[in-house]
Amino acid sequence: MNAWVGVELENLSIRFGDFVAVRDANVNIRGGDFFSFLGPSGCGKTTILRAVSGFLAPSSGNILIGGKNMKGVGPNKRPTALIFQNLALFPLMKVWENITFSMEIRGARAAERRKRADELLEMVALTGQGDKLPAELSGGQKQRVAIARALCAEPHVLLLDEPLSALDLKLRQHMRTELREIQKQVGITFIYITHDQGEALTMSDSIAVMRAGVIDQIGNGRAIYNDPATPFAASFVGENNVFRGKVVQIIGHEALIRTNRSGEIRARISTANLGKLQQGDSAMVFIRPEALDMAGADLEGDHYVSARVTNEEFEGDVFNIFMEGDGGKEIKVSLPNRGQSFESHKGRTVTLRYDVKNAVAMPAGILATE
Amino acid sequence: MPRFCHDFLQRLGTVPGLIMLGLVLFWTIGLIVLPQLSMLDFSFRANLPPSEVGGPNDVHTLENYKYLLYGPEGGSQRYNSVDLKVFFRTIVAAACVTLFDLVLCYPIAYYLGQTQGKHIRVLALLLIIPYWINEILRAFALRIIFGETGVLNGILVGTGLSDAPFDFIRNNYALYAGLGYAYILLMIFPIYNVIESLDRNQIEAARDLGAPWWRIHARVVIPYARIGISSGCTMVFMLTAGALAAPQILGGPSSLWFTQLIYQHFNDSSNWPQGAAYAVVLLLSCIVMVLAFMRLFKVSMGDVNK
């Protein structure tokens, strides 16, 4: 097994003319980690990956792989292998020739290449498909060939650019598990790019949330989900209800916020924003649909919000209740279906209870637009 | 009615469709197939004065083909070495010109096809503009450049690189330059067309997997572009071997192009059957060359007009 090779981005900026595609990124990716960049389309994820693989020179800042500065090192000389968003298999080569292209470059003999191809085909569950052309394979199979081709180059760092985006939902979920297995098996660093938060959360050791060229937050899945650093991270990763208002009072690590529509809310200040909220500031509070619960009686206090129910739906595992919210956005509550009877509240005003530690407050900012 | 005919008529409407079909048939049969067949027939006849045409002496004969091989009956040599030499020289030279054009045009086509930006259109236009000028005028322009008192010799002598003007025309440099230049666009554009549709990511994937640039071309770009390459080569070879203007204007006095022999038979010695036989030989040889080439590149007839 390789010694684990990490990747560092130091003040990395990439500009196209006047347009800044990546601004001042600082990321330390530990060797052997499954690291994801998560962000909406066009936020600069591919740009970062192309810079790491050597196809784009940084406008400023450094990229270090295994501690070595990669300035001036071409893509064919870096210990990375890139899996392209569109896979870029060679259409005129057979599957096994595709997979062992890197060995052919190094001058390996055909018999040796064939043997290695068969090993890798077995690893990606494509045994016996080596003599086909890429066009004769299904989407998921092509995906596996692309993975095998990249792994055959024995990279220290594998770069994956939204590799599952072309697959249907079932296959995508299956491939998530499989990719994670492969990563554990080969034990190299994976840098994974996706706009799908489910993929990032399920597979990654660590995630960087990106917005318009800027990295908003880096952390493991739980930290990102439970303790978002910015309104963008809070609203982009998973579903979230947002309440806008002004800070009335700061109580230690908590804030009391007077919201525009839903009364006063008491919330925990997110870790990254401790000390950044003052009385009178505009603030946002985020409470996830599954963190809200129907309160029995009408209660008063800062652990409750009340709103009028506009719609209800049954989704199988959860009941979703939609209520009038702030700024045109509705409040969503998801109640787990445990076989309890469910009474309609449509048109009535209900009170919702939450745990203060599940309500996260931070200075107001830009939300993710769906 | 074959399916494509039916679709064709449906799309254009019956009357315009039939008119189009008629025109196409007239074009292929009336203007190409029939004249060629009549040439073929000519090539097997004796050169008779008009009074004897249709008479007892007007029979089919292999004389005209024998002439190319053995020369005039009772001639001094066993073979018609003069004409045969011209024939083989034409074929070999045309093949060399084709190869030279390929080597020259592939990088240009690759650059045009894989670079983005407005300047590509300007470059393509600059390539095309010289071809708005008549072929004969272009040949004369080259003659002016390569002539004894021409631009090139002016520079060579003027800068002292050479003390006497070099005779580019007698040495056939002007001829090969002219032939190479004449059909360059027919090499560039088919290759450009294919390479433009090659996914950039494939080139980058090959590079990412460690391939140096020449390897990328050998394994990814050229195999992908082989249809464009073979149609470019086919056209350039056919047209070069069949060229007349450039050899007439730029050729040295001692070196003939096979088409010039054909021209002489038709025009100067009014021996149409003999000219027709030579033309048929040239045509068949070119077809054989092209088929062999396509075989080599594993391209099928259907691919050529893609």
Ligand SMILES: Nc1ncnc2c1ncn2[C@@H]1O[C@H](COP(=O)(O)OP(=O)(O)O)[C@@H](O)[C@H]1O
């Ligand atoms: N070669 C380029 N020239 C100019 N702009 C570019 C270039 N490549 C990417 N961009 C711009 O940079 C931004 C980020 O692109 P990209 O990294 O592909 O986004 P993502 O992969 O996150 O969807 C986009 O706005 C895109 O238009």
Ligand SMILES: [Mg+2]
């Ligand atoms: Mg992208």
